[in-house]
Amino acid sequence: MGRQPCCDKVGLKKGPWTAEEDKKLINFILTNGQCCWRAVPKLAGLLRCGKSCRLRWTNYLRPDLKRGLLSEYEEQMVIDLHSQLGNRWSKIASHLPGRTDNEIKNHWNTHIKKKLKNMGIDPLTHKPISTATDQQKQQQQEEVQPSVACGISEREENKETETTLQSSIIMASEKKMEEKTPFDTNMHMEVVNGFCTDEVPLIEPHEILVPNCDPSLSTSSSSSSSSSCYSSKILEDLQFPSFDWHCDNNMGFWDDDLSNWDLLISDDGDRKLTADPPLTQYTPSVLDQDSWTYELL
DNA sequence: AACCCTCGCAACCGCTCACGA
DNA sequence: GTCGTGAGCGGTTGCGAGGGT
Structure with missing residues (x-):
């Protein structure tokens, strides 16, 4: 019995996502929440497989994502966590709010690996790069103690x-925080309780404007055909406030708070995220500062 | 200007895990 | 216990952008 394909691939689109597809997916998720990814493309009118939709959402469209390069502090966190957890990117990502496993993995492979090598540190073992004789010794040790040598695998x-491990990591990072200089105190503020407060937008949700990303409407000279590029531009501008995405009782959260959110194309060509009734204010949840919730006032 | 090379990132692939029937 | 299905995860690939020649 062969492996079942994740979806019927015949007639399904692959490759970069278009603005139209993004819009459909965002609209669908905002209206219905995250449910049964296999059904999402059909219900949202997308010619994609569910897996592709899930990836697009989790890695790119999710409103609580932080964009841009990892900060020095985040990078150090990644290195610390990697030394403890290995290539378990999702675990590492769970300690970095607003960052995805894919993003961290990419950053590791393109930046941090090189950086560590330049510093004479083996990115795999996090130890100083050993000489040939050291390696021979190590190999001999591995033969003697195979179970130990397996390590992270x-x-x-x-x-x-x-x-x-995780609690020790958290303790270690907390300790690190305490040791920070006054300059670093700002960084502490940024990531206090695992939430980067500097990312919290100071605008009201009904004021959120999404620049029109339809390439046909673009007046920009850089009319790149890459959807990724225009999308990243949109999403840089689109500073969704972060809020609690956990949905118990099958998207109850959405039903209660966000079912009326809508993504509109306004007359002036901008996209607008709206709510009905309009949200007059949003505040962080006092009890759970890891996640922010909207409150209808 | 044209070509080549390198880099970075989004997306894909395939495996594993979790869970329900 | 077994099987089917859906979701998550980590490795890999493809392609566009940018720099160098």
Whole structure:
């Protein structure tokens, strides 16, 4: 019995997403929430497989994403976490609010790896790059103690120690925070409680404007055909406030708060995220500062 | 101006895991 | 216990942008 394809690939589109597709997906998720990804493309009118929709949403369209390069502090966090967790990007990403596993993985492969190598540190082991003789010794040790040599690849072993590891990482990073200089205190403020407060927009939701990304309407000279490029431009500008995406009882959150959100193309060619009734103010949840919630006032 | 090369990132692929029947 | 299905994860690829020659 062969592996079932994740979707019927015949007639499905692949490659970069267009503005129209993004719009459909955003509209659908904002209206219906995240449910059964396989059904999403059909219901949203997209010629994509569900997996592709999920990836597009989680890695690119999700409103709580931070855009831009990782800060020095985030980079250090990634290095620390990687030394403990290995290539478990989703675990690492879970410690960096607004960052995706894909983003961190890419940043690791393109920037941090090089940086560490330049510093004479092996990005795999996080130890100083060893000489040939050291490697021979290490190899001999591995032969003697194969189970130890397996290290991070031993998933089961990791699972058992994960909780301890993660708490120690958090403790370590907290300790690091305390050691920060006055300059670094700002960084502490940015990531306090795992939420980057500097990213919180100071505009009201009904004021959120999404620049029109329809390439045909673009007056920009850089009329790139790459959807990724225009999308990243949109999303740089589109500073969705971050809020709680967890949905118990099958998207109850959406039903309560966001079912009336809509993405509109206004007369002046801009996209507008609107709510009905209009949200007059949004505030961070006092109890759970890891996530922000909207409050209808 | 044209070509080549490198880099960075979005997207894809395929495997594993979780869960329900 | 087995099977089917959906979702998540990590590795890899493809392609556009930008720099160098």
